[in-house]
Each structure stands twice: as structure tokens, then as C-alpha cells.
Amino acid sequence: MNKPLNKMAVQTTVNGESTAFLCSPGQVLSDVLRDELELIGTKIGCNTGDCGACSVLVNDRLVCSCLVLAAEVEGQTVQTIEGIAKGGELHPVQQKLLEHGGLQCGICTPGIVVAAKALLEHNPNPTEEQARYWLAGNLCRCTGYDKIIRAVLDAAKTLREEAA
Amino acid sequence: MNAYQEFRIIGSRPVRPDGLDKVTGRARYGADLSMQGQLYGHAVRSPHAHAIIQSIDCSKALAMEGVLAVMTGDDLVKPGNEMLGSGEGAMALKDLVPMVMSQGKVLFHSQAVAAVAATSPELAAEAARAVEVTYEVLPAVTNVHKALAPDAPVLHHDRFPDDYPAKPTNLATHISLTVGEPDAAFARADVIVEQTYSVPMCHQGYIEPHACVARVDAAGRVDLWCCTQGHFAARHFTSAATGIDLGKITVTASEIGGGFGGKTTIYLEPLAVVLAQKAGRPVKMVMDRGDVFRATGAAPGAETRVKLGATRDGKLVAADVDCLMDSGAYNGGPAAFPVYMATACYKLTDARSTGRSVYTNKPKIHAYRAPSMPQVTLGFELAITELAAELGIDPIEFRLINAVEEGDANMMGAPYNRIGLRECLEVARNHDHYKSSLTDGVGRGVAMGYWINAGMQSSAILNVSPDGHVAVLTGSPDIGGSRASMALMAAEVLGIPFDHVQPQVVATDSVGHTDVTGGSRTTLATGQAVIQAAEQCVAEMCRRAAIEWGVEPGVVAWSQGAAHHGDQTLTFEELASRAGTMGGPLTFSSSLNSTSAAPAFGVHICDAEVDKETGRTTITRYTAIQDAGKAIHPDYVEGQMQGGAVQGIGWALNEEYLYNEKGVLENPGFLDYRIPVASDLPFIDAVIVEVPNPLHPFGVKGVGEVPIVPPMPAIAEAVYQSTGVRFRDLPLNPPKIVAALTDSRALLPDPQ
Ligand code: FES
Ligand code: FES
Numbered sequence: 027m028n029k030p031l032n033k034m035a036v037q038t039t040v041n042g043e044s045t046a047f048l049c050s051p052g053q054v055l056s057d058v059l060r061d062e063l064e065l066i067g068t069k070i071g072c073n074t075g076d077c078g079a080c081s082v083l084v085n086d087r088l089v090c091s092c093l094v095l096a097a098e099v100e101g102q103t104v105q106t107i108e109g110i111a112k113g114g115e116l117h118p119v120q121q122k123l124l125e126h127g128g129l130q131c132g133i134c135t136p137g138i139v140v141a142a143k144a145l146l147e148h149n150p151n152p153t154e155e156q157a158r159y160w161l162a163g164n165l166c167r168c169t170g171y172d173k174i175i176r177a178v179l180d181a182a183k184t185l186r187e188e189a190a
Numbered sequence: 191m192n193a194y195q196e197f198r199i200i201g202s203r204p205v206r207p208d209g210l211d212k213v214t215g216r217a218r219y220g221a222d223l224s225m226q227g228q229l230y231g232h233a234v235r236s237p238h239a240h241a242i243i244q245s246i247d248c249s250k251a252l253a254m255e256g257v258l259a260v261m262t263g264d265d266l267v268k269p270g271n272e273m274l275g276s277g278e279g280a281m282a283l284k285d286l287v288p289m290v291m292s293q294g295k296v297l298f299h300s301q302a303v304a305a306v307a308a309t310s311p312e313l314a315a316e317a318a319r320a321v322e323v324t325y326e327v328l329p330a331v332t333n334v335h336k337a338l339a340p341d342a343p344v345l346h347h348d349r350f351p352d353d354y355p356a357k358p359t360n361l362a363t364h365i366s367l368t369v370g371e372p373d374a375a376f377a378r379a380d381v382i383v384e385q386t387y388s389v390p391m392c393h394q395g396y397i398e399p400h401a402c403v404a405r406v407d408a409a410g411r412v413d414l415w416c417c418t419q420g421h422f423a424a425r426h427f428t429s430a431a432t433g434i435d436l437g438k439i440t441v442t443a444s445e446i447g448g449g450f451g452g453k454t455t456i457y458l459e460p461l462a463v464v465l466a467q468k469a470g471r472p473v474k475m476v477m478d479r480g481d482v483f484r485a486t487g488a489a490p491g492a493e494t495r496v497k498l499g500a501t502r503d504g505k506l507v508a509a510d511v512d513c514l515m516d517s518g519a520y521n522g523g524p525a526a527f528p529v530y531m532a533t534a535c536y537k538l539t540d541a542r543s544t545g546r547s548v549y550t551n552k553p554k555i556h557a558y559r560a561p562s563m564p565q566v567t568l569g570f571e572l573a574i575t576e577l578a579a580e581l582g583i584d585p586i587e588f589r590l591i592n593a594v595e596e597g598d599a600n601m602m603g604a605p606y607n608r609i610g611l612r613e614c615l616e617v618a619r620n621h622d623h624y625k626s627s628l629t630d631g632v633g634r635g636v637a638m639g640y641w642i643n644a645g646m647q648s649s650a651i652l653n654v655s656p657d658g659h660v661a662v663l664t665g666s667p668d669i670g671g672s673r674a675s676m677a678l679m680a681a682e683v684l685g686i687p688f689d690h691v692q693p694q695v696v697a698t699d700s701v702g703h704t705d706v707t708g709g710s711r712t713t714l715a716t717g718q719a720v721i722q723a724a725e726q727c728v729a730e731m732c733r734r735a736a737i738e739w740g741v742e743p744g745v746v747a748w749s750q751g752a753a754h755h756g757d758q759t760l761t762f763e764e765l766a767s768r769a770g771t772m773g774g775p776l777t778f779s780s781s782l783n784s785t786s787a788a789p790a791f792g793v794h795i796c797d798a799e800v801d802k803e804t805g806r807t808t809i810t811r812y813t814a815i816q817d818a819g820k821a822i823h824p825d826y827v828e829g830q831m832q833g834g835a836v837q838g839i840g841w842a843l844n845e846e847y848l849y850n851e852k853g854v855l856e857n858p859g860f861l862d863y864r865i866p867v868a869s870d871l872p873f874i875d876a877v878i879v880e881v882p883n884p885l886h887p888f889g890v891k892g893v894g895e896v897p898i899v900p901p902m903p904a905i906a907e908a909v910y911q912s913t914g915v916r917f918r919d920l921p922l923n924p925p926k927i928v929a930a931l932t933d934s935r936a937l938l939p940d941p942q
Contacts, residue, residue, distance in 0.1 A: 050312075066222040067215015069447070071397040072479040076860035079397055107215035120213040124205045127825030130670035130833060132212035133219055133398045133447025155869075162869040165860060167395050167448050168670060169829055170836030171868040172876075 038099045040065070041109025049096040056080045056091035059106060067107035067136045071165065078164030081137035082106045088144040090163075107136035110143060118181035118188075119143055128177040130168035137164050142178045150186055154179060192820075193887040199681055200888060203825045204688045206674040212445075219445045220401030220417030221476045228403065229258055231458070231465050231475035232314035234304040234321045235485065236296040239330035239551040239853025240343060243294055246304055247322040256309040257317045259468035263293035263303070266460060267433045274430055275423050276646065279454030279557065279706050285520035287431050289554050290460055296325065297345050297519035298553050299854050300484035302457075307465040307473045330551040330853030331360070334493070334516050337548050345519060345549040360549040362517045365529045369601055370540030375508035379499025383577045387569035387918045389902065390846040391491035391516055394558045395837075395865045398447020399482045404462035405472040412439040412463055416456075419449040419667055420706030424456050425698050431460040439463075442697040443667040446707075450837070451557030452487035454706045483858035488847065489558030490516045490524040490547070494532075494569035504583045506574075506592040509533050509541040513566050515555075517547040522555035527642075528566035534600040534640040535611060535791065536574075536592045543601060551853040557708065559834060560641040560895035564841065564902055568920065571637040571903035576916075585636045585907075586619045586793075593638075610817025610881030610891075611638070611791040617879055618793040623813040631799050632810055633911025638793045639899025643892035644709025645784030649702030650719035652680065652727055654776035658763035660684065662693045662723075665704030666716040670833075670894070671826035675713045676720050678822050679888065683724035685751030686762050702781040710892025713822055714883075715784035721887050722780035734772045735760045786885035790892055792816035794835060794900035798908035802931055805924030807843055807909055813875040814900075819883040819891030828876035831897045835874050838901025840866040846921050 033048040040063060047062045056073075059065045059082070071077035073092045080091040083105040084098075091106075110117045119142045122128070129135045138161065145152060145160040152160065157178050158171070166174060194200075211217040248260035269283040287293065291302045304321050308314040331337045331345075337360040347358050376382065402416035412434060418424040421441040429436040446453060458475040466473040477486070497510040513528040525545030533541050578588035593612050599605045618624055618636065628634055651663040662680050666672055673693040681688045704716065728748045735753035736743040738760065747754045752761040769776045797811040814831040821827040844864045848856045857863045882889025902920060910916050915930050 060222075061224075065215070066218065069219065069398070070221065070476075071399070071447075072860050074479065074859055074861065077397055111214050116210075116213065123213055124209045127203065127206070127671065127823075127829055129209070129212055130826070130829050131396075131398070131446060131448045132208075132217060133396075133445075135212050136215045139213060154873075158868040158871070162867040165397055165865060165867065167397050167450070167837070167865060168833045170832035170834075170866075170874050171871055172832045172874045173825070173829060175868060175873070 034097050036097055036100050038101065039103040041105060051097060053096045054092050055094040055096045055099060058096040059091060065106050065108050069133055069136055071133070078141060079134055079137045081140040081164065083140060083144060088141055107140055110139055117143055118184040119178060122177035122181040122184065123174065126173045126177040126180065128169065128173040134164060134166040138166065138174055142181065146182050146185055150182060152182060192882050192884065192889045197682060199688055200678055200820065200822055201824060203823060204674065206671050207677055207693055208668060208673050217445045219398055219447050223403050223415050223444065224474065225403055225405055225472040228472040228474050229307040229309060229469055230311045230314040231305055231307045231462050231473045232318040233302040233461060234318045234323065235300040235481065236292065236303050238296055238325055238327050239299040240328040241296040241325035242328065243292060243296060243303060244324040244326055248304060250322065251306050251317040251320040254317050254320065256313045257306055258471065259307040259465045261305050261461065261464045261468065263288065263291045265464050266291055266431050272430065274427055276705060279420065279423050279708065281455065282521060283430050285554065286427060289520050290431055290457060298485070298551050300481055302461065305461045305465060307469050332550050332552055332849040332853050334514055334548040334550060337550050345551065362521045362547045362549050363523060363525050364546045365525055366544045367529050367601055368542045372508045372510055372540045372542045375540035376499045378501070379507050380502040381577060381580050382497065382499045383573050383580065384497040385573055385576065385918055386493060386495045387572055388493040389491055389565045389568055389920050391552065392489050392841050392845040392847060393483055393863065394450040394452035394487045394489065396448030396450060396452060399479055400457050400477040400486060401475065402458050402462050403472055403474040404466040406463070406466045410438060414439060414441045414459060414463060415444055416441065416459055417444045417446045417453060419446065419453040419669065419708050421667065421698055422665060422703050423454060423706050424459055427456045428459045428463060432463055434463065440697055440699050443695055446667050446669050449669055450559045451561060451708060454557055454708050457486055480858040483863060484855050485553050488518060488553045488555050490522065490555040490562065490565065492565035494566050496569040496573040498573050498577050500577055500581060502581065504581055504588055504591045506536055506538060507540065509538050511566065511570065512544045515545065515547045515562065515565070516550055516552065518550060518552045518554040520554040523547065524555055524562045527562040530602050531563060531600065531640060531642060532566045532570050535594060535638050537594055537598050541601060552849065559837065559898040563639065563641060563899045564838060567639055567899050568902040568906065571900065572906055572918065575903065575907050586615055586624065589638060590615050607788060608881060608884050609789060609791060610879050613879050613881055614791055614793040614815045614817055617815050617877055618795060621795065621813060623795050623811060623875065628797065631912060632797050633908040635796050635904040635907025635911065636793065637900040637903035637907070638791065639896050641710065641790045641896040641899060643787040643790050644711040645715050645787040646705040646709065646711055647783045648704050648716040648719045649779065649781040650716065650723045651701050651777070651779045652723040654727065654766050654769065656767050656769065658686065658766040659690045659692065660686065662691055662720055663696045663701050664716050664720065665696065665701045666712045667695055667707045669707050670830060671823060672707070672712045674826060675717060675822040679717050679720050680724045683721055684727060684762060685749065702779065710790060710894040711787065714787060714886060714890045714892050717890060718784055718786060718886065719780045719782055722782065723778040726778040726780065727776060730776065731762065731765045734765060786883065788819060788883035788885060788891045790817065790896040792896045792900055794904045796904040796908045798905060798912055800909055800912040800927060805927035807922055807927065809839060809872055811872055813877065814897055815877040815879060816893065816896060817879045817881050817891060818893045819886065820880055820889035821878050822890065824878060827878055827893050830894045831876040832874040834897025835901050836866050836871060838898045839905060842902045842905040842920055842922060844921050844923055
């Protein structure tokens with residue numbers, strides 16, 4: 027069995043719920059999310075910060091959870107793909123990805139959703155180019171990004187209309 | 191004539207049934223399953239690209255607390271000459287087993303040589319480091335020309351190609367095919383173009399690394415969960431590699447995070463099974479990204495010499511193609527497709543085609559989307575474009591003069607049925623993109639592509655529940671929206687709403703054999719099985735209605751989701767809810783070996799601008815036109831076209847395996863092996879042309895593969911038009927372009 031030697035206790039908020047976990051000092055956040063908290067929606071494509079599949083928000087800041095030490099989220103708020111839809115209602119980015127067919131295999135989708143949500147919070151009216159540069163850290167090998175970008179721009183429009 | 195001509199919901203764009211789980215993070219992929227009490231497997235991998243294993247000592251690893259099992263290649267079967275699988279995933283057992291784990295000789299860097307299972311991933315990694323392996327290191331060869339040199343290190347001393355029986359060489363295969371009299375035909379040509387073109391080895395680049403979990407029960411039955419393009423193939427290969435009876439293995443396909451041909455085989459599965467057997471506990475294995483690049487997949491690099499001859503009036507009269515391909519460490523048979531298909535888009539009665547593949551100290555190559563066709567098509571289509579330019583004929587016009595149509599045969603001999611190549615070319619010629627004028631510095635290229643497309647074996651089960659909902663069970667992993675296609679096809683035949691159909695991908699015990707999701711076959715062949723099962727359901731419901739009404743079954747008609755006779759009607763819901771008293775539960779199954787596949791053709795137009803200072807190429811506009819036969823769910827047809835085009839763009843501009851002289855891959859990560867990102871690209875305009883496939887009830891043709899075929903030659907031509915420098919060796923990365931432009935400037939007369 028796992029020896030609980032050398033583990034740190036971390037107190038944090040994940041998707042709005044106060045959460046505590048034990049981790050080793052070198053363990054990354056993505057591992058804790060997936061293996062300890064069973065939040066498997068955060069995906070691992072590389073573990074080196076190059077693919078964006080593990081994107082989460084820490085205090086509303088977009089990060090690659092494979093590059094963040096789990097111990098660093100002590101006292102912070104973490105939002106993962108599982109926390110994006112509120113009360114069963116999809117975020118417009120999720121809805122528009124479905125409507126535009128913006129996913130094929132879907133492995134990149136959680137990271138795209140989290141990153142696009144962060145984009146639209148920073149910039150409610152991105153140009154196509156701004157959306158493309160913001161999402162440049164989220165690799166998708168299936169779609170060629172066409173329908174993803176259309177979905178994100180469409181979601182921005184929905185959010186602006188809702189806000190108006 | 192297609193059995194179905196008018197459609198109610200085929201061709202609409204409903205939200206895919208598995209979409210909600212995928213946008214909310216609930217969908218479970220290869221690495222997302224954990225079992226109670228599971229151990230973590232870790233492979234020990236060779237630090238050498240070519241070596242003989244002298245000894246493996248696992249005792250220190252096994253002595254560590256928490257390490258429960260170790261294995262080496264001795265724990266797998268000793269392979270004979272069996273051939274496994276079919277289509278894109280076919281391979282010999284003697285290539286599969288050592289590819290999965292070395293049995294004495296290491297032929298590529300990071301080849302697995304042993305594996306351990308322990309109670310945590312960290313401990314497993316530590317135990318793997320404690321396995322002591324001694325190697326006799328041999329010189330490595332990674333370049334095909336060097337591998338063919340007389341003094342090259344030979345990878346397989348037991349393999350003698352047919353035409354060189356005297357001594358083993360690294361030549362894996364050598365195939366040649368001639369139709370008509372190409373030499374005489376060349377003599378008739380007014381213009382001849384002959385050039386050599388090359389493409390580097392690359393990787394499929396799926397975002398999800400390989401992963402699996404295996405459990406063995408007390409009776410020795412194996413439960414295997416893995417991300418695969420075909421769980422029946424995974425079962426067959428795992429059984430063959432471990433020696434465990436096929437019938438004792440159940441494989442469940444997880445959701446799959448991309449494959450593109452690279453997940454038609456197995457890597458970790460037999461390791462996890464053997465470790466689970468030994469430890470008596472489930473074993474999970476997840477591959478590291480670096481190992482995905484170093485030890486899996488890989489599409490062959492190729493060098494193609496193309497010689498084409500045409501008459502002044504633009505008629506292509508002869509072709510000679512010679513394609514030299516990299517097979518990696520084991521036989522991947524990459525040279526066959528180019529030999530048979532290089533000329534497939536053109537009316538050519540006199541042609542010669544040769545293909546060779548060569549062993550090198552690199553991972554064994556595997557299928558990558560229309561395997562081998564992008565490589566050979568780079569050469570063939572660029573040569574066509576160069577020939578058209580010499581003749582002064584517009585490149586689309588030249589292709590229209592020579593494009594195949596119904597009744598023409600390609601080098602495989604059988605004449606084409608109804609195909610849509612000319613229709614695609616007409617659409618291209620009249621497309622606003624092709625007619626638009628080019629701004630200064632922007633070049634334009636056009637190219638077309640062919641892929642044979644597969645049929646093969648598929649099965650489907652259709653279960654009607656009392657509330658009128660229908661479960662459609664298939665064995666085809668859904669890699670890009672196939673559940674949506676299956677639900678649309680079932681709903682179309684049954685006449686019920688799309689969301690009353692629940693399409694599911696079920697385990698190997700729960701549906702008939704189904705070949706891999708690959709070869710652009712799933713919507714076509716598995717779709718046919720679904721259509722047939724739905725038709726059986728309709729026939730049975732009509733039979734039951736006829737009994738109820740006391741009439742002959744033949745007079746009952748099915749339409750709008752109900753049986754009708756005169757003014758009598760029984761709806762699908764009524765027949766479903768009364769099934770128990772009208773003859774019992776409604777369940778149907780269909781299995782087939784489809785011979786309905788029709789080839790796919792596509793035409794791409796690319797505009798590109800090269801920054802002459804930095805050498806960076808920007809794709810400014812891109813249009814992909816393709817004959818889909820009948821698009822079942824157009825979003826996912828367009829998605830295949832866009833995704834395939836962008837993979838081709840990546841291969842054309844950046845993607846390349848870089849090896850050092852020791853045979854070590856120097857760019858095994860997404861930072862240095864750069865696939866296209868969103869900011870590299872424009873929107874990809876996808877234009878679907880529909881020339882129905884006469885052999886399929888709905889007219890479907892496979893669509894997934896052909897979109898990766900035209901991009902490389904289209905882009906290379908656009909770069910030529912932008913820079914005035916002809917590039918025939920890909921990728922067209924900035925250093926290469928800057929170097930070439932500097933050279934060509936040096937040749938210009940001094941502006942003073
Ligand atoms: S897994 Fe974190 S960036 Fe790829
Ligand atoms: S949908 Fe497969 S990687 Fe994006």
C-alpha cells in the first residue's frame with residue numbers, strides 16, 4: 027500500500043466546494059485532481075505544459091495543472107471542467123461547441139472549454155485572431171480548430187447578448 | 191441505384207449523443223478508469239537504438255517493498271510466422287511481439303525490454319530504474335540510404351528479401367507493377383518531367399497517450415480496458431502476444447483521444463495483462479508523451495522519384511514512380527499502397543510503379559490517415575503541376591483533361607464505379623477561392639488526392655425498449671462522431687426521432703466481430719450493419735401489424751415511424767410497448783463483410799505567403815473540396831476534411847522526426863515536434879460534393895482519410911508561387927526556406 031510518508035495536507039476550494047487532500051511535495055495539481063479527487067475531466071496529453079489538455083483555473087487564472095504543484099493551491103480556488111456547467115446548465119462555450127460540432131475525439135475539449143471561458147472573461151468581444159492566439163496553447167489534432175474558433179466566437183456573442 | 195433516395199434526417203446536424211459527456215469532462219478515456227486494488231505498470235525502455243541484450247536482472251526491483259511483479263520478453267510467446275489483423279492494422283506476429291517488448295535484440299531507442307508493477311506510479315518508476323540490463327551496443331542506422339549501403343548494420347539477420355536471397359539486407363519489401371508499355375509511351379511524349387521529392391517521418395500526434403487497465407480473474411479470464419481504434423483487434427493481438435485464448439479475453443474500448451491509424455495496434459496491453467496475471471491484481475499503464483513519440487506510431491518518411499510524360503495538347507501518356515520508404519524497425523509494409531495507388535487519379539494506360547521499404551533503427555511505422563498516400567502524392571501531384579506549367583495549361587484544366595471517371599481503371603485493374611473526382615475539380619474551378627485574384631507575395635497551389643477506402647467486417651445489435659427508445663450497439667470506437675451517424679441512420683430507417691436512439695460502443699463479448707475504426711470504413715460498413723438491423727426491425731414490426739390486422743405482411747407499409755394498411759396504423763411506440771404480447775422482445779442483429787466501399791477523391795486549394803526575412807509560411811486561405819457520397823452528419827464530414835487538411839499543413843510546414851547519429855529522437859515532445867496550433871491557421875473552407883456511392887443503401891463513401899493527401903503538394907506549389915523557388919523536400923520550415931532564398935538571391939545579378 028501507499029506509504030503516507032512525507033505527505034502535506036492542503037486545504038483548498040475546488041469547484042466551489044471546500045476540499046482537503048494529502049499530497050507529496052513534488053506532486054502536480056493534475057495528478058491530485060485526477061487520482062485523489064477523481065476529477066478525471068482534466069486530461070493529460072503531455073505532462074510538460076505543451077498541450078493544454080490539463081487547463082484549469084486557479085483563482086480565475088488559466089494554468090496548465092500539470093505544471094502547478096498541488097501544494098501551491100493551499101487557500102486558493104480551483105475550477106476544473108467539472109465546475110464549468112452551473113446547476114446542469116451548460117456554459118455557452120460548451121453549448122456552442124456541441125452545436126458547431128467543435129469536437130471530434132473530445133480529448134482536448136475540457137481544456138478548450140476552460141481556456142475559452144477564461145478568454146471570454148478577459149475579453150468579451152475577441153476577434154478571430156485574438157481567439158486563435160489565446161487558444162494557441164490548447165492543441166487539437168482532430169478538428170483543425172475551424173469549428174472550435176467558430177464556437178468560441180459564437181459563445182462570445184451569446185454572452186454579450188445575455189449581458190446586454 | 192441507392193435503396194434510399196429521399197431523407198428525413200440524414201444530412202441534418204443534430205448534437206452528437208456523446209457530446210454532453212465530452213464537454214463536461216465526464217467521458218472516460220484510456221487513462222480515466224481505475225480499479226480497486228490496482229497496481230501501476232511501468233516499462234523499462236532501452237537507452238540504445240540498436241543493441242543485443244546480454245542480461246536482464248529484475249531481482250533488485252522485485253525485492254523492493256510494494257513491487258509485485260516483473261516481466262521480460264520471455265513472458266510473451268515465441269512468435270512463428272502468423273499474420274494478424276487486416277487492412278491498415280495487419281502485421282506479422284514476429285514483428286508485433288518484439289515491438290511490444292524486445293526478445294533479445296533492441297532495434298529502436300525506447301523499445302520496451304522489461305516491465306514492473308508496483309503500488310504507486312512513483313514506486314513503479316523507481317523499480318523500473320532498478321532493473322539491471324546489460325547491452326552490447328551496435329551501430330544504429332536511421333537513414334534509408336545508409337541502411338541500404340553494403341556496409342550498413344543489418345537489423346534482421348533472418349530476413350532475406352525475395353530478390354536478394356543470398357544475404358540479409360535491410361530491404362524489407364520490394365514491389366513493382368507495370369501496366370501497358372510505359373517506355374514506348376514516354377517515347378511519344380512531347381514533354382517529360384522527372385524529379386525526386388521527399389517527406390520526413392512524422393507522428394500521428396494524437397493528444398491522448400496510450401493507456402490501459404487489465405484485470406485477470408481467479409479463473410484466468412482477462413478484462414482489458416484500453417484506448418484503441420479497434421477492441422477486437424486489440425483482443426486478437428493481445429491474445430496472440432500473450433498466448434491467452436482469445437475467448438478468455440474481453441476488451442472494452444474506452445473513449446479514444448485520437449488515433450489516426452496509430453491506435454490500430456497494441457503496445458501496453460500485453461504488458462498490463464501479463465503483470466496482472468503475475469501479481470493477481472489489476473494493472474494500469476499509461477504511456478509517457480516522450481515514449482509515445484519515441485516508441486509508437488510514426489508514419490514513414492519517403493523519397494519518391496516521379497517521371498511523367500504528356501503530349502502538347504495536355505494529355506498525360508506515361509508515368510513512372512519509384513517510392514523508397516522507411517519501415518522502421520519491423521515490417522510495416524508501407525510501400526504497397528504507393529505502388530498500386532500513386533497514379534489513381536489519372537487516366538493512364540501506360541505506367542510503372544515501384545516501391546521499396548527499408549528497415550531502420552526507428553519505431554515500426556504504422557498507418558497514419560491514408561497510409562503512404564500523402565508521401566507519394568507530394569511527388570506525383572507536384573510533378574503534375576510542374577508538367578502543367580511546362581505545357582502552359584491551367585493546373586485544374588490539366589487535371590480535368592486527365593482525371594479518371596466511371597469505367598476507367600487504375601493500376602489495380604478494376605474499373606471505377608460512379609466516382610466524383612471530376613465533380614470536385616469543377617467545383618474547385620468555379621469556386622470563389624480559385625477565381626479570386628492574388629495579392630502581391632501570395633502564392634496559390636492546387637492538388638488532388640485519392641484514397642481507396644475500406645469496407646471490411648462490422649456488426650450491430652438493435653434493441654427496442656418498451657418505451658419506444660432504441661439502443662444501437664456496435665463495436666466501432668467513436669473517434670470523431672460515429673455515434674451520431676449510427677443514430678441518424680437508425681432513426682432514418684425506423685422513422686423515429688434522433689434522440690430516441692442511444693448508440694453505444696460495446697465490449698467484444700457484446701456484439702459481433704468488428705474491424706478497426708480506420709480505412710474510412712465506420713460510417714460506411716458499421717452504418718450498413720445498423721441500417722440492416724433497423725430494416726429487420728421494420729420488417730418484424732410490419733409482420734406483427736399484419737397478424738394484428740389479419741392481412742398478408744406484404745400489404746403493410748412502413749412510413750413516418752408507423753405500420754400502415756388502409757386507414758389502420760400502428761406506431762413504432764405502440765408496437766414497442768406491446769412487444770411482449772405480440773411475439774416477444776424486439777431485438778435484431780446484423781453482421782457483414784462489406785464490399786460496398788467506394789474510393790474517395792478530394793481537391794484542395796491553398797494560398798500561402800512566405801515572409802522572405804524569417805522564412806515563415808502563412809496559410810492565408812484554404813479550401814478543401816471532397817466527394818462524400820452522402821454526408822450523414824455534415825458537421826463531422828467537414829470536421830474530417832478540416833482536420834485532415836490541417837494535419838497535412840503541419841506535415842508540409844513543420845512536422846519532422848529528428849534523429850541524432852545514435853538513433854535517439856531529438857524532438858520527442860509537442861514543444862519541439864510542433865503540430866499546428868490555432869494561431870497558425872485560417873478557417874478551412876470545407877465543400878462537400880455528393881456523388882452517391884451506388885453500392886451503399888444511403889450512398890455513403892468513406893471520408894476520413896483522403897483530406898490529408900492533397901495538402902503537401904498544394905502547399906509546396908503555393909510556396910513556390912510565393913517565393914519563386916521550387917522546394918521538393920519537406921517540411922518547408924523557416925530555416926530551410928531562408929537558406930534557399932539566400933542561395934537564390936546569391937545567384938541573382940548584382941542590383942548595382
Ligand atoms: S498535460 Fe498539461 S499541458 Fe499537456
Ligand atoms: S477533438 Fe481530438 S484533439 Fe481535439
